[in-house]
Amino acid sequence: MRIPFIAGNWKMNTTVGEAEKLVKEMVIPLDAIGGIEKVLCPPFVSLLSVKKIIQGFDVGLGAQNMYFELKGAYTGEISPLMLGELCEYVILGHSERRLYFGEVDDLINRKVRASLDNGLKPILCVGEKPDEKEEGRTEEVIGRQLRGALSGIEPTVKLTVAYEPVWAIGTGKAASGEQATVTVDFIREVVAGLWNREVASGVRVLYGGSVTASNVGEFVASSGIDGALIGGASLRSEEFVSIVSRTADLKGAR
Numbered sequence: 001m002r003i004p005f006i007a008g009n010w011k012m013n014t015t016v017g018e019a020e021k022l023v024k025e026m027v028i029p030l031d032a033i034g035g036i037e038k039v040l041c042p043p044f045v046s047l048l049s050v051k052k053i054i055q056g057f058d059v060g061l062g063a064q065n066m067y068f069e070l071k072g073a074y075t076g077e078i079s080p081l082m083l084g085e086l087c088e089y090v091i092l093g094h095s096e097r098r099l100y101f102g103e104v105d106d107l108i109n110r111k112v113r114a115s116l117d118n119g120l121k122p123i124l125c126v127g128e129k130p131d132e133k134e135e136g137r138t139e140e141v142i143g144r145q146l147r148g149a150l151s152g153i154e155p156t157v158k159l160t161v162a163y164e165p166v167w168a169i170g171t172g173k174a175a176s177g178e179q180a181t182v183t184v185d186f187i188r189e190v191v192a193g194l195w196n197r198e199v200a201s202g203v204r205v206l207y208g209g210s211v212t213a214s215n216v217g218e219f220v221a222s223s224g225i226d227g228a229l230i231g232g233a234s235l236r237s238e239e240f241v242s243i244v245s246r247t248a249d250l251k252g253a254r
């Protein structure tokens, strides 16, 4: 049984004050929606403040990135040990990290390993770029990203994979429910091939890319899609709450 899952990726938005305001707006309505996991991923500098506000509520916390070393002379980086005290999840391999910060599969693999070794649950993002989609290379690209990121990693249902086609992120042009379903099923097949079918059937796979309250139903109606990773719409409290609520309803979670 996979528990439905909605995560909000706030990206590089909100000052500490703004993050506190945003989480205060949504924590009570989010807490009231049962049978579904909801996780907020604010910027690093707001993790502690947000953690204090969600304490005692049924809302989880995640970071947006992490370095793989535990400590040392890595100016500007954040380690799994630091995150371990603050949150449960960490987004890794987001396409914006790959695009703007040169992250490659090998680095992402080290991060995935370090997260799991230190008790964090990785949300691994994969997805094809627009030209790769046009060239019909979606499965080739995603297969490579998954094999790279999961190389040498012990099978675990602590992994969540987010399918985020790059052409759909922040563009208002979401994939169709059908497109997302085909690729999410492919992702679970690849994980089954790399690990085994039993673990793969327990690994949650999300869709991400221009998800809103009005289109989330298209994705979560699919039995293989366990929820969504929300960017822009997670910065609007009402919208985010209704995404969670619609997902819980459609998944029959409450």
Ligand code: PGA
Residues within 6 Å of the ligand: 009, 164, 168, 169, 170, 171, 172, 208, 209, 210, 211, 229, 230, 231, 232, 233
């Ligand atoms: P978006 O971003 O919802 O703004 O398209 C999704 C993501 O990058 O996780």
